[in-house]
Amino acid sequence: MKCHIGDLYGMGQKPITFVQQVAAICAYPELLQSASMPEDSKRKAQSILQGLEGFGIGGYNLSYISYSIPEKVAKFIERRDGGIPSNPRNIVTYHGATLCIRSVMGLVATNEPLKTGVLVPVPHYPVYTNALVLADVVKVPYQLDEGNDWVLDVQELRRALQEGREHCIPKVLCIINPGNPTGQVQSRKCIEDVIRFAAEESLLLFADEVLQDLVFGAGHDFHSFKKVLFEMGPKYSSRVQLISCFSISQGFIGEYGLSAGCIEYVNIDPLVMDCTTNTITPGHPTVLGHIAMDILMAPPLPGDPSYHSFMEEKQRTIESLAENARLMEEIFCQVPGIYCSPIRGSMYAFPRIDIPEKAVKQAQEEGMEPDVFFCYKLLEETGVILAAGSAFGQAEGTYHFRLTFLPPKKKLKTILQSIKDFQKKFLEEYS
Numbered sequence: 001m002k003c004h005i006g007d008l009y010g011m012g013q014k015p016i017t018f019v020q021q022v023a024a025i026c027a028y029p030e031l032l033q034s035a036s037m038p039e040d041s042k043r044k045a046q047s048i049l050q051g052l053e054g055f056g057i058g059g060y061n062l063s064y065i066s067y068s069i070p071e072k073v074a075k076f077i078e079r080r081d082g083g084i085p086s087n088p089r090n091i092v093t094y095h096g097a098t099l100c101i102r103s104v105m106g107l108v109a110t111n112e113p114l115k116t117g118v119l120v121p122v123p124h125y126p127v128y129t130n131a132l133v134l135a136d137v138v139k140v141p142y143q144l145d146e147g148n149d150w151v152l153d154v155q156e157l158r159r160a161l162q163e164g165r166e167h168c169i170p171k172v173l174c175i176i177n178p179g180n181p182t183g184q185v186q187s188r189k190c191i192e193d194v195i196r197f198a199a200e201e202s203l204l205l206f207a208d209e210v211l212q213d214l215v216f217g218a219g220h221d222f223h224s225f226k227k228v229l230f231e232m233g234p235k236y237s238s239r240v241q242l243i244s245c246f247s248i249s250q251g252f253i254g255e256y257g258l259s260a261g262c263i264e265y266v267n268i269d270p271l272v273m274d275c276t277t278n279t280i281t282p283g284h285p286t287v288l289g290h291i292a293m294d295i296l297m298a299p300p301l302p303g304d305p306s307y308h309s310f311m312e313e314k315q316r317t318i319e320s321l322a323e324n325a326r327l328m329e330e331i332f333c334q335v336p337g338i339y340c341s342p343i344r345g346s347m348y349a350f351p352r353i354d355i356p357e358k359a360v361k362q363a364q365e366e367g368m369e370p371d372v373f374f375c376y377k378l379l380e381e382t383g384v385i386l387a388a389g390s391a392f393g394q395a396e397g398t399y400h401f402r403l404t405f406l407p408p409k410k411k412l413k414t415i416l417q418s419i420k421d422f423q424k425k426f427l428e429e430y431s
């Protein structure tokens, strides 16, 4: 029973029909004649096909990916941020947010007189570790406050920055909001504090906002860094450098298989932008990936035949995740030795587990991290697959696992019950 990766469809959530229909028609335009396709799916596909260069999705379609898509992304960002302007020339698409992250780390890497440092949260999605290693930049970890619902504390950023400056030149501050693996959503006040800190310390902000659609904690809203930055006035908006990224694989649309991500650059030197312009590179999404992005950026509008079903499917996914998150919190708070912070968004949780000393010793004898040992034992006994916390980073002496609450409710209940029963036995066996 898998619940270790954030693969929306792979875990049993239902795809968004409009995306499938439009992508299918674009791939096989004969479907424009099919009575089974709604009129607005055909209209959307037709408008996309007209923007392609006559060869359908098989061509390079440079003007579609270099001009049409950035324009649609910019309009989406403007709508999301209450009209704050977004320039399509500052938008670049990649084959998923993973490559956005790698590209930015590659851009900031230097090694004279010291290597570039990048502040990353602990815990963090492991893609950051890989991107930093590949770019040969130094990880400067800052700890999210688990005791305080994984809040990001500026004092901790200050401590980490000071420590980082002893062995590298920290230039970038990464924030993952909503959080993977923690499921936290940072407050507006926290974002303002982080922006002030970045301004004081001349740090480039890298805001990973790929999970922005998935916020459901009562009283917790998603605030984009771009919006907050501009609402803080020209003192900040004219000079703080911000790069934010977005992806079609992690929101309610969950098109991991089509894979496309994009970046918006704010206050970045045009010379840097020249290195990142939209040309065909191995990092580029496929035309079908761009089409899925197109639909997300310009979805059906009120009055369109697919509007209601699109909105219903979107809501269904978000509500099912919200319900699953509540179920998980409810079950875990009954389990001795498992502590789960409230989940405000995303599709992930990062509960802390007690691992008795005897189990820690046995794990060490077997050459494993204690949380990996826990996850192996759980897998052997129950068939449940979790991701061990050590892959994400965790405070010294604490152990966690990450799970996604994507599986359908009934299956998730079985999974949670298995973890609950296992933990009880595990504590008895090793205490």
Ligand SMILES: Cc1ncc(COP(=O)(O)O)c(C=O)c1O
Residues within 6 Å of the ligand: 006, 095, 096, 097, 098, 099, 125, 127, 176, 179, 180, 208, 210, 211, 247, 248, 249, 250, 256, 259, 260, 261
């Ligand atoms: C926080 C975060 N950033 C980036 C990514 C990578 O996104 P993509 O699948 O578009 O490469 C993920 C995927 O899980 C993620 O959760």
